[in-house]
Amino acid sequence: MNVEDTEIERKLRDLGSKMRIAVRSGEPTGLNKIVNAAKEASRKQYIRDMHKRRNELLAEGNVIPDEIASLPPLPDEEEERKPKGD
């Protein structure tokens, strides 16, 4: 806590720190969904990047390394842009 805090500042900070603990300790289901969304976005971006890399190597006439020789198909870009609820 900041020693120069006025009473209202102290209360705001105090509420904030309690909120952080509450949010961290609550709703594990919600957090799991968020973590899974992060992993899925990471996977899709990895596939996009590797497709791009493979195309660059092909265009330059280079040998394609084994790890990117067979990649999953590109994630559907249209699906990615579609807003939820449509």
Added chain:
Amino acid sequence: MQSLFELVEAYREEIHMEPRMELAGKLAEILAPELRIFVIFRVKPSLADDIMQETMKDIFTHFFKFRGKTEKEFWKWCYIITRNKTADRLRWDHKSLLYYPEEELIQLAESIGKEAHTVSLEDRDDLRQVLKMLGKSAPDCRGKLWDYYAVGLDYDELAEVFNLSYDAIRMSIKRCLELARDLYNGLK
């Protein structure tokens, strides 16, 4: 345990898909609770997780556009994405906008247990009233004070997140705090 920025660097260096996804999960576990506090004050509680999922998708889709070299820079970058995703949602669904009710905020803070964490009855009433009055008279101030004191963003981070100069945000927080103090003193 690796620090947040060690994980960021490990993610940048990882060239295989599965380990990179695992690192994304570890990063999300650290980021989500903090970024969620920023979101839940601005939208209906039921939408917060939805916005957080969209935020995580954006962070990990554009991860390699982040060029920063410090943890602080990474947080700023993440908060900007969070702000943008929240604003996007509010643009196409105005009904989503609902400041988190004061009572629920305080109850959420209390939900962590009855021990040392409990908000005192006096603090609870004071905060509820000040936040309510600020919400009516200066909703912008309510958000800024929340971001500064509760979310814990500093002037530098707030300036970048809201695309304002350092001095503009510093003066704005100062004015908002004066207003909150006046409201608070009026209760006494």
